[in-house]
Amino acid sequence: MPDIQTLQSMLPPGPLLNTLGGARILSIDDNGSPRVEFTARPEFCHTNGTIVQGGFITAWLDFSMAFATGIRTQGQATVASLDINVSFLERVGPGKVVVEGRVRRMGKRVAFLEATLFDEHGKTELAVATSTGMLVPR
Numbered sequence: 008m009p010d011i012q013t014l015q016s017m018l019p020p021g022p023l024l025n026t027l028g029g030a031r032i033l034s035i036d037d038n039g040s041p042r043v044e045f046t047a048r049p050e051f052c053h054t055n056g057t058i059v060q061g062g063f064i065t066a067w068l069d070f071s072m073a074f075a076t077g078i079r080t081q082g083q084a085t086v087a088s089l090d091i092n093v094s095f096l097e098r099v100g101p102g103k104v105v106v107e108g109r110v111r112r113m114g115k116r117v118a119f120l121e122a123t124l125f126d127e128h129g130k131t132e133l134a135v136a137t138s139t140g141m142l143v144p145r
Contacts, residue, residue: 008035009078017077027066033105033129039078040109042129043071049101059099064124068093068136071108072120076140079110086118086140093136103127116142 009017014032024030028046035041049056051063069091076086104124111119117139124134 008037008039011035014041014078017082018074024070027063027070030070035078038109039075040107041071041074041078042105042107043067043074044127045104045106047099047101047104052101057098057100059101061093061095064095064099064134065091065093065136067104067106068108068122068124068134069138071106071122072110072136072138072140073108075108075110075122076113076118076120076142079113080142082145084142084144086120087143089117089139089141091136091138093134095134097131097133099124099133104133105129111137113142118142 011032018030028048031044033042033044045067047059051059053060073086106124108122111121120138122136123132
């Protein structure tokens with residue numbers, strides 16, 4: 008399994024991750040499931056700056072599932088989402104959040120993925136997602 012510094016270098020360059028509040032790899036487990044920290048900035052929020060817009064939450068979850076796929080394939084493939092289902096469990100406000108992406112099952116062309124968004128302490132589940140994706144060679 009690659010170390011955190013190697014994984015951090017695998018993150019896509021450019022403005023995408025800055026737009027999403029940055030991305031900092033916190034850990035990776037033995038199955039290749041990364042934990043990534045994002046910053047939910049006030050400008051991501053509605054309702055007088057108190058609730059993060061769902062599109063940002065979905066993007067964090069989607070990113071973590073794609074990143075887990077890249078880790079599992081040792082950088083040989085990424086994933087194009089065929090569907091994504093998100094359940095918002097708790098209000099997400101500005102501040103740090105932690106996302107864990109997982110590959111549930113992977114075939115030759117299709118991957119079944121899951122992700123969980125946690126509070127900054129990595130304890131309270133704020134949102135969960137499942138996705139089916141088509142593997143795309145790099």
